[in-house]
Amino acid sequence: MIYLLINVLFFTVLAFVMNRKNINYDFKLILKKHLGKMIAVSCIVIFIVLGTIINKILNNPVVGYCIALMPAFLPYLVYDLVKSATFKKEQQGITSLLMVLTKWSSVRNDVVYCLQKTDETKLSEPIGGYIREMCIRLEKGMSVSEALSACQENALSEELRYVLINIRYAYEKGGSLYRIFKSLENQFFKIDEENFKRKINTLSDKYAVYLSIVMVMATFYMVVLNKGQSGQYYLKTETGMLLLGVFALLFFAGMLIITKVIKRY
Numbered sequence: 565m566i567y568l569l570i571n572v573l574f575f576t577v578l579a580f581v582m583n584r585k586n587i588n589y590d591f592k593l594i595l596k597k598h599l600g601k602m603i604a605v606s607c608i609v610i611f612i613v614l615g616t617i618i619n620k621i622l623n624n625p626v627v628g629y630c631i632a633l634m635p636a637f638l639p640y641l642v643y644d645l646v647k648s649a650t651f652k653k654e655q656q657g658i659t660s661l662l663m664v665l666t667k668w669s670s671v672r673n674d675v676v677y678c679l680q681k682t683d684e685t686k687l688s689e690p691i692g693g694y695i696r697e698m699c700i701r702l703e704k705g706m707s708v709s710e711a712l713s714a715c716q717e718n719a720l721s722e723e724l725r726y727v728l729i730n731i732r733y734a735y736e737k738g739g740s741l742y743r744i745f746k747s748l749e750n751q752f753f754k755i756d757e758e759n760f761k762r763k764i765n766t767l768s769d770k771y772a773v774y775l776s777i778v779m780v781m782a783t784f785y786m787v788v789l790n791k792g793q794s795g796q797y798y799l800k801t802e803t804g805m806l807l808l809g810v811f812a813l814l815f816f817a818g819m820l821i822i823t824k825v826i827k828r829y
Contacts (some may be wrong), residue, residue, distance in 0.1 A: 603643045611636035622799065627809035633816040634781050641774050641819075650690050651720045657691035658723055659756055662749040665731075669741035675708050675731065678741065694718065708735050723752070777819055784815065 611632050619628030661682065668681040683699045686692060694715050701711040712732040719725045727748055734744045788798050788808060798804040 600643070603639050606639050607636050610639065622805060624805050624809075627805045627812070630809040630812040630816070634784075634812060634819070637816065637819055638778075641777070645771065645774060647720070653688065654690050654719070654724055655721050657688055658721075658727060659749065659752045660687060661691050661695070662727065662745055662752055666742065666745040666749050669745050673741050675735045675741065676702060690720075691724075694724075708732075723755070773822060777822070780815070784811070 611629070614635055615625075615629035615632035617628075618631050619625045622628050664682045664685050664687065665678050668678045671681075672678070679695060679698055679702070683692075683695045687695060697718070698711045698715050701714060702708065706714075709732055712728050712735070716725050716728045716732075719728065730744055730748060731741075733739075734741055787794050789795060798808045
């Protein structure tokens with residue numbers, strides 16, 4: 565818990581100092597960049613706290629910390645679901661972004677102008693947020709190449725990074741933005757058609773799998789905490805506690821395997 569508070573305090577002070585020095589970043593961007601690390605820290609804190617509490621009840625540190633692994637992993641599951649949903653929205657919004665960029669590049673062959681007009685269009689998140697961040701960076705004096713590179717680092721999908729690389733290349737080489745945007749737009753229309761034909765809903769599958777994990781976890785705790793014979797066996801006998809630790813460890817290993825398999829799709 566102390567380590568988590570130190571991290572939060574550190575990033576808050578860092579954001580304040582950056583703002584005072586007029587550096588082209590704000591607290592939201594810093595928080596977004598380090599959110600994964602903060603989630604990892606929170607998982608560790610939950611693991612240590614719960615493990616200590618369960619150990620005091622069972623008087624068995626190995627079993628106590630094995631059981632604590634499961635609930636400590638929950639923040640990561642939630643974070644992964646949110647990240648997956650954002651990833652999917654990002655992929656779905658690329659074509660709309662290119663359509664708007666193509667429209668305004670036909671008016672003026674200027675990246676800054678196209679980005680500003682796209683920002684006024686108010687595209688859906690997270691694409692709209694990326695464009696807004698780039699415009700803010702440009703207003704604060706950051707160069708176009710640096711703003712695009714910064715956005716490229718924040719992008720979750722390879723497709724969006726590919727688009728940003730092409731925009732930066734066109735800006736640096738002085739090419740026709742309209743031709744590049746139109747070509748990319750046609751490419752992503754074809755990609756969208758293929759995705760529509762497949763009708764794969766990976767996010768829904770993730771929700772189903774993670775919901776099953778939570779339900780199994782809840783059932784596990786209900787059986788263990790039951791005041792009947794099952795609870796007495798698992799909490800009062802050495803064999804029961806040993807089995808409890810093994811089951812908890814195997815379940816946690818299963819969760820890790822499932823999350824790794826899901827990430828491939």
